[in-house]
């Protein structure tokens with residue numbers, strides 16, 4: 314899709330670049346009320362959001378005229394230079410630099426479909442290594458569907474993707490647009506939450522748990538079966554790190570774009586529904602999956618001679634996957650009542666506590682996977698792929714607030730164990746309640762993964778990656794773990810990090826190129842010069858036949874939640 318560039322303010326090369334640490338965020342504008350303006354036919358999306366809505370607002374523009382940023386604008390990999398803006402420093406001592414990339418066609422979100430989701434996914438994929446995080450501006454009407462769809466389409470996501478919108482346009486006097494966008498930018502630019510999230514009315518929800526609950530209230534979204542991942546108040550943003558989902562595979566970020574929404578349907582059971590009605594839907598040509606919204610804990614009317622159950626069982630025998638989710642706002646389907654049990658016996662899959670949006674988009678995603686069979690789709694519908702459902706309920710440990718000295722002590726002990734290459738001791742320290750340590754940074758902003766990047770034991774590095782440690786967090790000097798491993802000349806460490814999706818940050822490139830003159834080998838593996846990621850993968854594949862790495866969580870730079 315083509316794009317339009319914004320023009321204000323001009324880059325001023327006489328001004329020094331800011332010395333305050335900053336994160337770079339790409340804002341992707343798809344449309345929605347947030348950018349709308351009045352017209353004779355009602356509110357319609359308007360172009361030029363950065364220029365008309367952000368450049369003139371001090372909280373979105375510190376007036377420093379930063380240099381433009383490159384955005385990859387198409388499948389061919391063409392780059393275009395965009396004016397960027399910088400927020401004033403946050404209370405965490407960081408600035409967020411961003412630019413707005415507008416889709417050619419801006420939509421009211423009621424018109425978005427799988428093609429639009431694919432365009433968002435592709436834009437993120439093309440620009441993944443150029444930015445620290447992504448904010449997607451979108452209408453609220455179908456926002457929960459887009460969040461859910463993207464959460465599945467973005468595979469092994471290692472960076473924050475935050476969707477937001479507003480109930481009132483940014484250019485209206487009383488609006489929620491400014492706070493929703495600023496909150497999203499701050500979260501994206503400060504906290505390494507590697508999930509597709511929805512930020513609205515000061516709350517950050519897991520995208521595939523969110524649902525629109527109000528047509529005009531500012532509190533338009535909720536995630537009834539999962540607490541918010543973060544809440545912003547007047548002091549700061551509190552991140553519930555123990556709830557954050559992290560990929561734990563040794564895999565690069567990838568996307569799956571061809572969701573099969575044309576072969577799925579959703580039907581809400583109601584008292585008195587005739588089995589023939591259900592049968593008519595299930596006999597639709599090409600139908601492969603149905604989300605059935607049932608009563609309470611998953612019950613549907615049995616009908617005379619269990620006619621309804623028979624219709625369902627016949628469809629399942631024909632290879633249609635039927636997923637049972639509850640019409641209730643909270644809770645899960647479970648076969649405790651006889652009607653629910655008969656659905657299970659007929660082969661209906663329990664969608665547990667998924668939202669309709671998550672169930673429908675997950676079904677579309679799974680049906681489109683290569684080699685998908687009704688059995689594999691049915692099996693995966695009951696398994697949590699991206700935190701979209703609760704498989705079993707187990708108590709979650711929360712570390713008490715305010716224990717900084719204790720935290721520092723544990724982190725120091727961990728640091729020593731890493732430096733000594735003592736994997737067993739590392740495991741002991743991390744075991745159970747100390748998982749929060751993966752997010753922690755020491756006084757110089759080094760996370761455990763930074764320390765492990767130069768540890769004598771590569772097993773510690775692999776262990777952290779498998780626990781979901783983020784490869785993208787930078788220390789106070791702006792360095793990634795990959796940079797440290799390459800500086801130390803540790804080729805195996807570099808390869809393992811690269812295999813997990815690590816790349817040099819654009820701010821590190823110039824220095825890395827200088828170092829590469831002395832040590833072309835290891836810096837080549839780290840991504841300097843002609844060494845393409847593919848070559849490194851192949852080399853890495855020879856050394857590491859299997860395994861998985863997360864590129865998980867933590868705080869961007871050295872801010873803490």
Ligand code: ASN
Pocket residue numbers: 344345346347420421422423451452453454455478479480481
């Ligand atoms: N109709 C608008 C949309 O979804 C609603 C909004 O954004 N508040 O695009």
